Amino acid sequence: MTSTVISDADFAKTVKMAKLKLNPDEALKIHSQLDEALKAIEVFNELDLSNVEPLSHPSGLKNVLREDVVTPSFTQDQALQNAPATHKGYVMVPGVFEEQDS
Amino acid sequence: MIDISTLTLRSARQALDKHEFSSVELTMATLESIEKQEPNLHSFITVLSDDAIEAAKLADQKLTSPAQSHQPLLGIPTSIKDNFSTQGQKTTASSNVLDNYYPPFDSTVVAKLKKAGAIIVGKNNMDAWAHGSSTETSDFGPTHNPHDLSKLPGGSSGGSAAAVSANQVIAAIGSETAGSIRQPASWCGVIGFKPTYGRVSRYGVVAMEATLDSPGPLTDNVPDAATLLGIIAGHDPLDATTPDVVVPDYAKNLTTEIKGLKIGLPKEYFMSDTQPGINDLVKKSALQLEKLGATLVEVSMLDPKYSIADYTIIQRSGVSSNLSRYDGVRYGHDRTLLGSEAKRRIMLGTYALSSGFYDAYYLRAQQVRMLLKRDFDRIFTQVDAILAPTSPSTALPIGSSLNHPMFGEIADVLIEGSSLTGHTGVNIPVGLIKGLPVGTQLIANHFCEQTILNLAYAYEQATNWKENKL
Numbered sequence: 001m002t003s004t005v006i007s008d009a010d011f012a013k014t015v016k017m018a019k020l021k022l023n024p025d026e027a028l029k030i031h032s033q034l035d036e037a038l039k040a041i042e043v044f045n046e047l048d049l050s051n052v053e054p055l056s057h058p059s060g061l062k063n064v065l066r067e068d069v070v071t072p073s074f075t076q077d078q079a080l081q082n083a084p085a086t087h088k089g090y091v092m093v094p095g096v097f098e099e100q101d102s
Numbered sequence: 103m104i105d106i107s108t109l110t111l112r113s114a115r116q117a118l119d120k121h122e123f124s125s126v127e128l129t130m131a132t133l134e135s136i137e138k139q140e141p142n143l144h145s146f147i148t149v150l151s152d153d154a155i156e157a158a159k160l161a162d163q164k165l166t167s168p169a170q171s172h173q174p175l176l177g178i179p180t181s182i183k184d185n186f187s188t189q190g191q192k193t194t195a196s197s198n199v200l201d202n203y204y205p206p207f208d209s210t211v212v213a214k215l216k217k218a219g220a221i222i223v224g225k226n227n228m229d230a231w232a233h234g235s236s237t238e239t240s241d242f243g244p245t246h247n248p249h250d251l252s253k254l255p256g257g258s259s260g261g262s263a264a265a266v267s268a269n270q271v272i273a274a275i276g277s278e279t280a281g282s283i284r285q286p287a288s289w290c291g292v293i294g295f296k297p298t299y300g301r302v303s304r305y306g307v308v309a310m311e312a313t314l315d316s317p318g319p320l321t322d323n324v325p326d327a328a329t330l331l332g333i334i335a336g337h338d339p340l341d342a343t344t345p346d347v348v349v350p351d352y353a354k355n356l357t358t359e360i361k362g363l364k365i366g367l368p369k370e371y372f373m374s375d376t377q378p379g380i381n382d383l384v385k386k387s388a389l390q391l392e393k394l395g396a397t398l399v400e401v402s403m404l405d406p407k408y409s410i411a412d413y414t415i416i417q418r419s420g421v422s423s424n425l426s427r428y429d430g431v432r433y434g435h436d437r438t439l440l441g442s443e444a445k446r447r448i449m450l451g452t453y454a455l456s457s458g459f460y461d462a463y464y465l466r467a468q469q470v471r472m473l474l475k476r477d478f479d480r481i482f483t484q485v486d487a488i489l490a491p492t493s494p495s496t497a498l499p500i501g502s503s504l505n506h507p508m509f510g511e512i513a514d515v516l517i518e519g520s521s522l523t524g525h526t527g528v529n530i531p532v533g534l535i536k537g538l539p540v541g542t543q544l545i546a547n548h549f550c551e552q553t554i555l556n557l558a559y560a561y562e563q564a565t566n567w568k569e570n571k572l
Contacts, residue, residue: 006453018422018452019429019437020445030446033507037418037450040508041411044466047473054468055475057313057343058524058548059300064342078206082433093431 005038006031104131107269111178111326112353114272118165118177125165125177125221129158132179132223136270143268145245145261147184148192149224154179157221164219174329176219181274183262184225185232186212186317187306191222195308196230196240198439199428209306210341211275211317211334218333226261226274228282230441231425232310234258235285235510236503239443244500247290249538253497256286256513262320263290273321273330277307279314280413280521281493281514287320287529288492288541291567293558294320295327298548299524300345302331303338311420312343314521324559327528328352331551347549355552358560361395363553365544366485368403371516376494379572380540383533384491386570387542387561391489394560399485404477408470409518410511415454415467416522422451446507471522478523482547487554490516492529492541520545530558533570 006014011031015022022030076089085092104123117123133151140146161177182188185195187205189212194200212222229239237260238244245260247253248268255264259276263286266274276283278296287294295318302317309315319330332353337346367388372381392398425448430436440448454463481488493513503509511518520527525548529541544554 010453010459014449014453014456017456018448019426020440020448021438022445026442026445030442030449033446034450034453037414037507038463041415041463041467043407043411044470047408047470049466049469049473052469052472054465055472056468058475058522059313059343059345061300061343061345066339074206081206082203084430091432 004031005035104128106132106135106272109272110323111175111273111329114178115174115176121165125158125161126155128177129154129179129221129223132271136224136265139268139270142251143246143248143264143270144243145227145255145264145268145270146181146224147194147196147227147242147261150191150222153191154221154223161219161221173219174333175215177221178219179221179223179271180215181224181226181262181265181271182212182222183228183259183274183276185228185277185308186275188212188222188225191225193225193308194242195232196228196242197441197444198241198435199430199437200434203434205306207306210303210338212306214334215275223271226259226265228261229258229443231308231421231444232258232277232279232282233421233443233447234503235281235513237261237286238500238503239441241441246500247497249291250497252499253538254289254500254502256289256493256497258282259320260286263287263292263294266290266292266320266322273319273326275317275330275334276320277315277317278521279310279417281510281517283318283320284492284517284527284529284541284543285514289497289539291531291539292320292322293324293327294318294529295331296527297331297335297551298526300343301335301526301549301551303341303344305338305340309424311417312424314417314420324555324562325353325356328356328555350552352552352555356559357556358394358563360391360557360560363396363487363557364485365391365396365398365557366401366481366488367398368401368488368490370403370405371490373406373494376491377496377535379535380491380494380496383535383540383570383572384489384542387530387532388489390565391557391561394564396557401481401484403481404474404519406515406519409474409522410508410515412467412470412474412522413518414450414508414511415463416471418447418451419455419464420451421447422455474519475523478520478525486546486550487557488545490543492516492543496535496538496540517543524548526551526554528554528558530561531567533567533572535572
């Protein structure tokens with residue numbers, strides 16, 4: 001394989017961070033597509049970015065706050081209505097400590 | 103039989119007021135038009151026939167009471183892109199992950215439409231999670247372009263654009279992150295209005311990128327877009343990014359008086375590799391506006407190629423963050439049902455945001471975003487609006503987006519810049535090439551929606567765009 005922008009190790013680490021399960025074919029395909037996309041970013045090298053502060057948000061709004069008061073919200077039934085598994089008014093979650101590293 | 107194609111929001115409302123037909127009759131006609139064309143178009147994921155008829159019956163009761171006459175959409179059927187939460191009605195964002203999700207609340211846009219009296223007849227098809235510019239990444243199958251069923255409608259609001267174009271509904275709601283309203287409007291030959299970022303609340307919209315997403319209307323004509331914008335715009339306590347800026351009465355303020363308005367044509371946006379004919383038709387629309395009183399001036403802006411790269415990093419990063427909430431624990435299914443486009447985007451975003459690569463990718467992308475903002479700020483000291491092609495091509499064949507990881511970015515090359523900077527834009531149809539619509543986009547400064555509405559209105563009033571054929 002020709003040189004990649006993302007190393008195999010970094011790719012595997014990213015799959016894990018993103019909590020995705022990719023089969024080998026899918027992984028190979030996405031890896032090459034990611035490399036292609038990241039190569040497209042090389043146009044940034046043509047721009048002078050020294051002394052340019054980052055823009056995280058186009059609106060210019062800062063620190064939007066509201067009074068810390070209780071407002072109407074879901075009932076317990078509404079909050080649970082879409083949960084695939086509930087137990088005595090709680091959402092049942094998978095056991096996080098049982099997860100095995102692959 | 104009511105002919106949807108002859109109706110606007112305003113004329114439908116007037117006819118309802120005069121009892122020329124009832125809301126139930128109008129809703130039935132709309133549902134029939136949907137049902138008849140769905141086998142060809144597939145612009146809907148869910149049709150809400152029973153709920154719509156019930157709502158229409160209530161509207162008909164209200165229409166006999168003068169006290170309700172202030173509701174601008176009372177009794178009028180509209181459709182909503184399926185990434186807007188609708189209380190008790192399935193909301194999938196075209197993903198199998200959410201095919202069992204029934205939100206316990208309405209998105210603010212839907213709540214405002216209902217308050218205005220609108221009847222929601224269905225939820226429109228879209229690219230899954232709004233990732234794409236084709237509507238063929240929908241997990242429920244592609245929407246077809248009403249002008250040519252072998253072509254894509256564009257996307258991600260392709261279902262909404264096709265439904266309006268085919269007169270399945272009078273008007274529809276879509277959402278845009280970068281191009282998802284304007285580009286399908288261009289490919290389907292309808293008005294697509296993308297408001298300033300923050301003008302319309304994102305509350306209850308399945309999120310793609312939190313600093314870009316902007317809900318907006320797709321309509322058959324400019325006054326309808328102005329009416330819908332006026333209804334859905336405004337500060338929302340449930341979305342902290344909606345500033346408390348007064349919402350003008352866009353529809354009432356519409357005027358064809360555009361004398362003195364200065365329009366900039368960025369030479370970089372009339373690219374040499376744009377499909378032949380498009381630049382000509384778009385320039386023709388500019389000349390029409392000049393004839394109507396506007397002044398044209400050629401300007402120079404940052405090459406749109408930087409927007410593609412910038413948008414790719416910023417959008418993918420937002421996707422990886424926003425889609426991390428879909429774990430199938432509280433609602434929906436788990437991540438094994440994510441489609442390949444979503445996985446691709448999550449992977450790139452996760453990588454760009456990860457320790458060791460953040461500075462090289464995400465931080466630099468935000469710096470380029472600042473350069474883009476400065477570029478637009480500079481231009482808007484010189485002109486009132488920017489005019490350019492909306493899309494570098496007319497509708498492409500079904501299947502074109504498959505295996506092209508940058509398909510959407512290239513289809514939306516001329517839109518991404520103004521999306522990253524949060525500006526408002528509108529697509530207006532200006533002609534046909536081999537029977538497929540071509541769109542001109544007009545872009546204005548933050549919260550200057552009225553400027554481009556007026557320009558679009560002046561153009562629309564003076565032109566029959568379908569006569570501009572190549």
